[in-house]
Amino acid sequence: MKNAQGFLILAALWTATALAQEQGYVGDVAISEEDVKLGARHYSPYLDQTYPNRVLWGDTHLHTSYSTDAGMIGNTLGPDEAFRFARGEKVRASVGDYAQLVRPLDFLVVADHSENLGLAPMIAESNPGLLANDWGRQLHDLVKGGDPIAAYVEWGAALNSATDRINDDDLQRTMWNRIVDSAESFNEPGVFTALHGFEWSSGPDANNLHRIVMFRDDGDKVEDLVPFSAYDSSDPEDLWDWMEAYERNTGGKVMAFAHNGNLSNGLMFDDVRMNGEPLDIDYAERRMRWEPLYEVTQIKGDGETHPSLSPNDEFADYYTWDRGNFGTKLKTPDMLPREYARQALARGLKYDEEIGANPFKFGLIGSTDSHTSLATSREDNYFGKASIVEPGTGEARYEDFIVQPVILGEDIAVRHYETLASGLAGAWARENTREAIWDAFRRKEVYATTGSRITVRVFAGWDFGEDEVHRPDFAETGYDRGVPMGADLFKGPEGAAPTFMVRALRDPVGANLDRIQIVKGWVNAEGEPQTKVFDVSWSGDREPGAEGKLPPVGSTVNGSDYTNTIGVAALGGYWIDPEFDPSRRAYYYVRVLEIPTPSWLAYDEAFYGNLDLPDDAVMTQQDRAYTSPIWYTPQG
Incomplete structure (x- = not known):
């Protein structure tokens, strides 16, 4: 019986391979249109995803x-x-x-x-x-x-x-x-x-x-x-x-x-x-x-x-x-x-x-x-x-x-x-x-880092809930009801302000994260361009001070060494623009900062010995990521 089943399986494979060759496929098995149930629900939830993943x-x-x-x-x-x-x-x-x-x-x-x-x-x-x-x-x-x-x-x-x-x-x-x-x-x-x-x-x-x-x-x-x-x-x-x-x-x-x-x-x-x-x-x-x-x-x-x-x-x-x-x-x-x-x-x-x-x-x-x-x-x-x-x-x-x-x-x-x-x-x-x-570059769904591989994603919309940042279908939700980095957000419901969902993950072989920030730019009533930075999510139990500034994350840097005993591996941020004016154009981009780490000069000094560097030499720095902006336009 096993031999008979094996023969049937081989026969099916030979038939499928012949069909693939007849239809022009090389090294693959083609499925004819007649075998596909168009419009049917699939158990696998990923078959119909089209967004960047x-x-x-x-x-x-x-x-x-x-x-x-x-x-x-x-x-x-x-x-x-x-x-x-x-x-x-x-x-x-x-x-x-x-x-x-x-x-x-x-x-x-x-x-x-x-x-x-x-x-x-x-x-x-x-x-x-x-x-x-x-x-x-x-x-x-x-x-x-x-x-x-x-x-x-x-x-x-x-x-x-x-x-x-x-x-x-x-x-x-x-x-x-x-x-x-x-x-x-x-x-x-x-x-x-x-x-x-x-x-x-x-x-x-x-x-x-x-x-x-x-x-x-x-x-x-x-x-x-x-x-x-x-x-x-x-x-x-x-x-x-x-x-x-x-x-x-x-x-x-x-x-x-x-x-x-x-x-x-x-x-x-x-x-x-x-x-x-x-x-x-x-x-x-x-x-x-x-x-x-x-x-x-x-x-x-x-x-x-x-x-x-x-x-x-x-x-x-x-x-x-x-x-x-x-x-x-x-x-x-x-x-x-x-x-x-x-x-x-x-x-x-x-x-x-x-x-x-x-x-x-x-x-x-x-x-x-x-x-x-x-x-x-x-x-x-x-x-x-x-x-x-x-x-x-x-x-x-x-x-x-x-x-x-x-x-x-x-x-x-x-x-x-x-x-x-x-x-x-x-x-x-x-x-x-x-x-x-190239297409990702063209639609501006791209971002910069200063060298490390921080994963960061941001969506803007009008009705995101705070808990949705932590959902496993975060990206699907973002594309379904909002726009990603590089895109335009147009006028929303009366009285609403833009809501933002951000996720950031540290470089797997790099430093923990310090904070997520959103940088906003706009033109005020006098016609002058303005910018402002908002802390959105951060590691530890730090609280903003009297002037709204978040205390530094600290530093574990010792020469060319540091430890990931401060900061966190991942951050999720939810933010509603508290100063939103629906009549004013604006842009928003995300800046993610790592905890302090040694600079290349510190690594060089550890390898070569004392370098006698100038006083302004940077020995400790914080790598960062900058996303492409999301633009808000009143009309649309």
């Missing part, structure tokens, strides 16, 4: 040796090594030490600078196309002759003058296609996603207006491109034109996101376009069409807010870089509101009232901007901004200039010890594919 972690801003400002100053690792490292493999860094992630990333964008893309590898291989160019041969001979710094300085001078001394589209295509081929070979849908992208490095007058360009598409659409560069234009609107032409010509999809407004000297979220004209509805709509996100945190400082702009926020002064731009002009106070995300989001609400569209309605992500090919974002595993400051490079790791005092001397300089091991992008999606991740 997992957070995927990635870095959308990583440079390899194909970026000239990486490859010409010591980075010997190309895109292949970058993808292998992100997938969890052990890789030997350029300086010689081995590196590995504690856990693989889910996705990566190798975003090399488009300006003279692949120059360093072309020099290394004595590329015939490069040697056919007089200036290219000059750089090649300097490097091969043992003077790479002279070659780098020569290249930098040409870049600063916006003069492409090579100007060879065929060379650019060749090097771009190598990166495309690398991404194609490492992309594995469902396991690891390698998205195509590059960085456009606009820097008028040494002010940072850089954008990452990220494609949704496979290699067949993006191959043979000549990536748009600062040699083509320094105006973001021209980049948008290029992106629009790409979509029109290929049927593909592309987006961009800016970073490091703190080095833009007020240009990142300026009140005028680069041509000097005021912002109008066309500009606002185009900017948010092509740049739906902003990279709010990375190695070169944190861009959420500035302590002088948020004087009542005790967490505002987090790796603040506020001396100037890239070495030629000092910062003035009037520039600050046009550099930081929190204030730009509030100013965007005012623009929405005045011109009918919001030019600063962006979601928030983090990424590294590492130039080592190694996406290391943890404080205990920080391989630095560039290969010349990797572990083992001695005093240079702390004293090397990130912002060089080109004109103004030490007043504007920023050294490597002032960097932070940041950041990561978290994307809520259903599957690990290019399409699902």
